[in-house]
Amino acid sequence: MAPAPERKPIQFSLDAKSGVPFYKQIILQVEFAIADGRFIVGDQLPTVRSLAVDLKINPNTVARAYNEMEIRGIVNTQQGTGTFISDKEIRLTEVEREGMLESLVRPFMSKAISYGFSVDEVVNAVQDGFQSLTRGAEE
Amino acid sequence: MAPAPERKPIQFSLDAKSGVPFYKQIILQVEFAIADGRFIVGDQLPTVRSLAVDLKINPNTVARAYNEMEIRGIVNTQQGTGTFISDKEIRLTEVEREGMLESLVRPFMSKAISYGFSVDEVVNAVQDGFQSLTRGAEE
DNA sequence: CTGGTTGTATTAGTTTAATAGTACAATGAT
DNA sequence: ATCATTGTACTATTAAACTAATACAACCAG
Structure with a gap:
């Protein structure tokens, strides 16, 4: 049984030659994925480690991206559980x-x-x- | 007698705490001065040295600002003579x-x-x- | 051609951003 | 409680941006 698993894994990728720092590229890709519906409220992002392995970068770099998105309210994160697309659409006054x-x-x-x-x-x-x-x- | 000397010396100033690099602050101030008429075509900018002394920074920092403006076509510069507001209003296709x-x-x-x-x-x-x-x- | 002016080139020091290495801490299933 | 999973904290390394020190080169007036 799996009524609505995860839509699609979402394919992240990095361009080291772009001059755009890795953590910012990750944030952008999440933001665009939200914008066009590939991520919806409640979706879990890849874990810090799995994405780090996938992109061949340090877990801390992924963590930095996630952390910045957490601060912006784009995702919310729980240690031991994971990082998820936030349900708060509007979070600024x-x-x-x-x-x-x-x-x-x-x-x-x-x-x-x-x-x-x-x-x-x-x-x-x-x-x-x-x-x-x-x-x-x-x- | 002085029919039309230099309009006004233009007062440059720097804010070290702004996080905006000195050379960019200089460029911005020149651009704004051009925008509101305090600099007009043909005006001479302060010399690299005089402005450096005035702002208590290294001549090279002023030179960098002037050089970047030269590249953009905002000013033209002649070694031994000075740096002047360019007469080419439109310089891009x-x-x-x-x-x-x-x-x-x-x-x-x-x-x-x-x-x-x-x-x-x-x-x-x-x-x-x-x-x-x-x-x-x-x- | 000489002296003083102008901008320029080269190099070095300082700071800051970005990433990685490594060890820690919280969560939840068993 | 234990264990595997998750995110986190701290430190170190690397790379780049920024500014400065200092010496050089072009221009022009006399």
């Missing part, structure tokens, strides 16, 4: 959300302006960029 | 501009989405962020 958005936007806008782009150009690029991102173009 | 915009937008959007922000929220934040930036709110 409006104030926190706005503060975070601004802290994301400001450096981005500084750069964009310094390169001479107009607001409209940026806005359009953001909208277009969103289209392609939600279709699974990673990094 | 449309293709180059688009490529650069996209390379700015993509990682930004990845983050924004991973934090659960919607396109509209991001677009609004971008527009608001632009307002405050062009009024001189630096860092």
Whole structure:
């Protein structure tokens, strides 16, 4: 008997030449998997050790990724049991959300302006960029 | 007699606690000065040495900032003479501009989405962020 | 061509981020 | 209680970013 086992194991992979740190690549892949439904609420992530072995990296690197996602509220984790996709969709207050958005936007806008782009150009690029991102173009 | 000397010396300043590297702070301040008219085409920037003394940092750090701006086309520089605000307003082809915009937008959007922000929220934040930036709110 | 100005190159020191090695601690089934 | 499983803590190593010390090279006025 197995009514609804685990959907699919999810295939993680790392690109050492990308310049993006391993732990961030893991976080991104989890986030995208959540975004397009390959991970749903309650799913268990691979264990720290198994993913470390799979990716041929140190368990601590996986743990760091999981820990950061825990802090962000993306997953919740229980020692001895595992790490699971969090059931809390929204876990920030409006104030926190706005503060975070601004802290994301400001450096981005500084750069964009310094390169001479107009607001409209940026806005359009953001909208277009969103289209392609939600279709699974990673990094 | 001095018909139009130099507008104003421009006051540079550094914040060591900001975490933003000195050379980037210098670049940002030049860019903002250009954006709001405190620097105009042909203006001479402070010399590498004078600015280094002024900010109490090594000349090489200033040179690095100037060099990066030179590469971007923001300034042009002549050894023995000085560093000046470039007269080339547009120095990228449309293709180059688009490529650069996209390379700015993509990682930004990845983050924004991973934090659960919607396109509209991001677009609004971008527009608001632009307002405050062009009024001189630096860092 | 000489002296003082300008930016540049090379190298080294310091700090910080990223990853790994290794040992520890909590959970749950038996 | 015991054991195998899970995540965690602490330390060390590596690699890169940042800044500085110091010496060099181009330009221009006299």
